[in-house]
Amino acid sequence: MNTNSNSYTVIYASVMVVIVAFLLAFVASSLKEQQDKNVELDKMKQILSALNIHDVEDPEATFNAYVEEDQILNLNCTVKSHKGGFKVSAKSADELPLYVCNVNGETKYVIPVSGAGLWGPIWGYVGLNADKNTVYGVYFSHEGETPGLGAEIATEKFQSRFPGKHVLENGDVSLGVEKNGKVSKPEYQVDGISGGTITSKGVDAMLKGCLSRYKGFLNN
C-alpha cells in the first residue's frame, strides 16, 4: 500500500484522532469522580490546617467533626445561607464563604483567601478566634512558586509566624507580611521571606484584599 498518498494520509490522521479522542474521553470520564473526590478531600485538609489540625487520616470525618457550618455570606456580610459554603469558590464575586468551626469547645472562624504569587496563583485559609480579630492558624499553598524561596509560604516555618497576630487596626485590615527586618507593627505584621519578595507581597495583598471583603463580619 502507498502510505504516502494524500487520501491515505487524511484517512490515517482522521482515524487516529477519533481513536485518541475516544480513549482520552473514556479515561477522563471514568476517573472524574475519583479526581473530584480528591480535590474535595484536599480542600478539607487545607481548611483543617488553618485550625492547626495536621496529618488527618480521614479528612471527611474530621472535617465534619470540627466544622459546624459552611456559611454563605452576602457581600454586605449578612448570612445568606448556613449551608453550602464549601461549594463556593474563594474567588466568587457575589458570595463569601465562611466556615464556623468548633475546636475543643471554642468557636473558630475560617476564611478562605486567594491571590497571585510570582509565577501563578496562591491561596490559603485564615483561622480566627471567636473575637474575630486574633489569628488562630493559617494555611497557604501555591501552584508553582520557586522552591526554597517563594514556595516557603507553604511551610510550617512561615505559617507559624501568624498565630496570635491581630487582623484589624481601627476597623481596617492590617494583618500582612512585611519585608524581613522592616516590621514596624509586630502585632499585625510578620516577617517576609528573603528572596521570595514578590510571593511575600502577594501573600500580603491576598490577606488585605480578601479579608477586607469580610470587614462587615469582622467588625461586628
Add this chain to the structure above:
Amino acid sequence: MLFSKKNKEVFVNPLSANNPVTVQVLGICSALAVTAQLKPAIVMGLSVTAILAVANVVMSLLRKTVPNRIRIIVQLVVVAALVTIVSNVLKAYVYDVSVQLSVYVGLIITNCILMGRLEAFALQNKPWDSFLDGVGNGLGYAIVLVIIAFFRELLGSGCLFGFQVIPECVYECGYVNNGLMLLAPMALILVACIIWFQRARNKDLQEK
C-alpha cells in the same frame, strides 16, 4: 534473543556514553525545572521513563503504517495522549504527587528526548528494541536529574528529600544556604560540570 549484544548496547549506551542529557543535550529545559528538590526529580525521571518506553513501543508498532509526511504529528499525538492519561491517573490515585508535580507532568510532552528517540529510533526498529531504548534513555535522563537535584537541594536548602541534613550548628557558625542553587541558571552550570567530568574521563567524547 531478548538480550543480544546489540540490545544490551541499546539499553546501556544511553546511561553514560550516549546519555540523552549530557551527550545528546536533549531535555535540558525540564532538567532545569524539576531539579530544585530530589523527590519531584525522581518522580519526573520515572514518569518520563515509563512514557518514553510505552511511546517507543507504540510508534514502533505503527512504524510501517505511518504516512511519512505527518509522522511528527502522529508522534506528538501518541505522546500527548499518553501524558494526558498518566496525568489523569496520577490525579485520581496519587493526588499528593500530582499536586507536587503540577505543570511538569504536562511538560513531558515538550521533552525533546521523547521526540528525539521516537524519530531516531522507534521508527526504524522493532518493538522490543524500542522498548529497551526507551527505558535506557529514560533512566539516563533520570540519573542526570537525580545528580543535579541532589546537589541543588543539598546546597540550596540544606535538605535531602525535604529532611534537614546540614546540622543546625553549622548554620550557627555562619554557614548559609546558597540561594543561587535554587534558581535555574545553577542547574545549567551543574549540567555543564557533569558534561565536563564525563568528557574528561571518556576520551571518545572529546572533539579532536
